[in-house]
Amino acid sequence: MIIRIESESDIPIYLQISNQIIEGIARGYIKAGQTLPSVRSFAADLGVNMHTVNKSYHHLEQKGIIQIVPKSGAVITSPQNFNESTINKLKDEYKHLIAESLVIGMPTTQIKELVAALLEEFKKSNGQLK
Amino acid sequence: MIIRIESESDIPIYLQISNQIIEGIARGYIKAGQTLPSVRSFAADLGVNMHTVNKSYHHLEQKGIIQIVPKSGAVITSPQNFNESTINKLKDEYKHLIAESLVIGMPTTQIKELVAALLEEFKKSNGQLK
């Protein structure tokens, strides 16, 4: 799995890492039970600081996406027992994203089509999706 | 239109204001051609600094959602001629949001239903939606 860091981006590096890991899981490049690289080796690969990768991992753990085993590694968790607040935050993000789409003039049909197309794209990469 | 600021939130105040204005437009509470409150009066109402509201307005102007007329006011623009980068950023946000939803185990049907339900909710508030 390839991760690209854009230093010019307005998105913090630790979030760029988190987001691309999430996409990698959704696409099936990494699967539940597998382990992420150590913070030191990953940082060396990406050319960033160890603490930046560490922050990214803890960000993913807070979302319930990975589990950090002290002195061992970061393991992708199975999609289960995720907390309510994570789901509510996601729903709020959907609400705001749809609101903005409507405001800039996207028709409802186009929004539905965009979502359906993206879901198809992920399904294409990851056959195990429900 | 009522706007609530949560000081505990990790979302910056100026973004909370922007987001709720966008939702207000999507819901039809404010319509194209109408004017937003002055930065000073709005700031007084919300209990925040004038410059924070000013930042929010300029953020909305950059998105093409309002037009700031110097020495006059901030006017809601009609949904037209939006730049490509705004749309591409939106699509990227949809992609990441859907990826995260899939990772925490939401079935594709549930994602589609959530989007459809939110679209219905906005339609219910705003009859003029396409």
Added chain:
DNA sequence: AAATCTGTTCTATTTTGTATAGAACAAAAA
């Protein structure tokens, strides 16, 4: 015409977030 209100611009300070750096610790793995 005068007073008020408007967004703008400027300096200034405080707080928080981001990113890097280096060092040390204790436990797990090789």
Added chain:
DNA sequence: TTTTTGTTCTATACAAAATAGAACAGATTT
């Protein structure tokens, strides 16, 4: 036993966010 692991600590540097006060010039209201 040596290496690797995540963790913790101090430290620095920079940027973003939020507040504050003042002043300006144009628009609006009285």
